[in-house]
Amino acid sequence: MSQSAEAYPRSNFSSWITNILARYTFMIVLAFLLFAFILLLSGKDPIQSYKDMFTSTLGSVYGFSEVLLAMIPMLITALAVALPSRVGLINVGGEGQLYIGAAFATWGALTFQDLPAWVLLPLMMLLGMLGGALWAFIPGYLKAIGLVNETITTLLLNSVAPKIVGFLIFGYWHSAMDTVKTANFVPAARLPTFFGTRVHLGLILALVLLALFWFFMTYTRWGLEMRAIGGNPQAARRNGIPLKKYLITVMCIGGAIAGLAGMSQVSGFYGVLLLNFSIGLGFMGFLICWLAGGEPIGILLMSFVVAIITTGGNMLQLTRDLPYATINILLAFTLFVVLARPTFFEGKKA
């Protein structure tokens, strides 16, 4: 590993990290300042609201565990966007891939109920990944043969996937009591949780995947070739890097990761496959990935922030009588500030 570091003469690692932290912190503070105006306009006390928001999330073990729980699908779906983005693919289809992955995993959970957990859970993960990968293969292949842009196909397929899941639930899988969901999973099909909270194994999975992603992109031959494709596809092809193979494979891996997020939601969070169980988890991942510039550390930070905002937002809705839509305004401000990238950061960076 020390050898490859040579290709990156990074002057000072710790100053680089501090820089990134300072950068993101400042941007988020700016977003919160802007949102304070909205709160004032609607007659709420911003300081009190923010206090509520932070005490409810970071002020207690329970609150913090809920933040971690909310982070899990964000981390995984963000990664499902970050990986394809490295070869220049824009995967807006995390949502659809997540649904199909969840459906495949659910099939496993319902069919092989008698298997022990140590066989069943890996099997469900594989199935979830397979489902997501198959769903992503369609846009990946169409892109590679130069027929349709992947942004459009992934986006359109998003509205198809939940319908398929609905068809499966209504037609075959619904429980005796309820037509909009399957029977509850057996305990062996549930991801284990930690310390009596709802945080499940999916968090570890997500963090391991993030670390793997970083290692893969930085040190391996395939990471190098992928960065070459992302940096200049024409040159990469002329240099003998098989572009089409990469486009299809990377898109499928991205889909597999999103499928894993679906598996982790049904197996870890719900323990059952619900109709329309995800409202925009895939899109949230997309947002986080772009906020973070596709960097693993950024994804971790931004997921944390967005998780605080959404979990804290639920609380605000209850205590401060704020409509949930205002939380979307705060999210939008965050997005706006990060994408606008105030110029004084550039000076700091250099």
Add this chain to the structure above:
Amino acid sequence: MTNNTPQATTAKEPLLTMRGITKSFPGVLANDHIDLDIFNAEIHALLGENGAGKSTLMKILFGFYRADAGEIQLNGKLIIIRSPRDARAVRIGMVFQDLNLIPAFTVAENIALFLPDLKAVLNPQEIDQRINEVSKRYNLQVKPQAMVSQLSIGEQQKIEILKLLLSEARLLILDEPTRVLAPHEIKALFGILDNLRKDGYAIILITHKMKEVLECADRITVLRGGRVAGSLLRAEASEDKLVRLMFEKELSGLKINPKSGPESPAPVLELRDVATNAEGAGVSLHGIDLRIHPGEIVGVAGVSGNGQRELCDVVLGMENCIKGRKFLYGKDLTNQPVQTMRENGVSFIPENPLTMASVPFMTVLENMALTQTWRYARRGGFSMDWQAVKADVDETVNKLGFTINLYTIAKSLSGGNLQRMVIVREMTHEPRLIIASYLTRGLDVQSTIAARQALIQARENDAGVLLISEDLEELFTLSDRLLVIYGGKIVGEFKPSETDIYEVGHLMTGSEVKHVTKR
């Protein structure tokens, strides 16, 4: 070197004087107190190798850059040029290296866009008439209603010049205008410039070709390393003198050993009756028969856009043949992917190193590994052996005599350095077939010699070379055999000793001389 500015030539005042122009970019002093006088009715050549500061100086004059220090006077009055708009207001015009016409517009529309007195409602007849008047006077014949996309580069250049004339520029700056022209087109251009001079226009010609300077300039200023190395009148100048001003030291020439032994029977590369489909705005190839033997440099002459890129791409495996077969050392590799060709020892130096060969945001070292990732992958691909990359690159660098910083980001390299990077990469690992497209474009004279020397070295190691160029001098010096490509077909094949640049030039432009094939 003393600054021997001509003084006694004429008593007339200069049209434009630049005094003490200084401009620095991070890490580079591009212009260092440059003084320049431009007179009416003269062609002033600005000569210098790449990076000498010619383009920077002219971009300051045309308002693209602001000088850090120095002043510009026009007719003795101080002027400040903040933008190209200001420059045009004082009747300075510039033709850029890469022409700036809108292909989907007609000639007249392109010119109209540039007219200073364009009315809100256009009067096409009037515009056509004005174009015709000026174009007749200066022998710049164009059809005002022709689509620019249908015109050759030479014709497009005429339109650029017309544009400036109609916008009433008095001082014309031409940046490397001959780069894309065939020999007889260059002659025609010089004829046009001569007429303009007689009518009192001042012309600045940026170039690094000495012959052209001596052919048409009245006054020559040589820049070197951002400074004026000397300023001469045409009568005082000679090729030797200019070379000394440009480089300070004598250049070592190119060493070509005559080829030894008879041609080996098995060609490195053989194309048999290859044809391709045109892609996008490209050209389709028809009936290409091509053989390159070991230790042979085959030159391909042609005006760019006549199928050279497609020919390279077919050989490299980027584009598929719809007809015909391709053999490498007798092995049929028709329509095999680029990777296979690369693994079989094919190297490619493309016409544009930035867009076609390098990944801008990677370091030079990473770029060096890209064509051969399998060679440097360790532990089944989970790590890369950067030491080995560096060792290989260092070896080639030493052989070629280039210097290259391995840890800079490719994007920050100048065009010439980027080209050097690509040449080093493609010459590593003893390639068996080298496709070199516009090998020396953007290189200064010293690097040009080194790059050509590298090709000759490769030839001595029995590699085959396909050399594509517009520089006929280069082709005649290096090639063992010379092909001419026009409209996607090979229209002539010669030994360089059996032809001359005019015959080749006419074939290149598809003009009157009938297609001949001398074997």
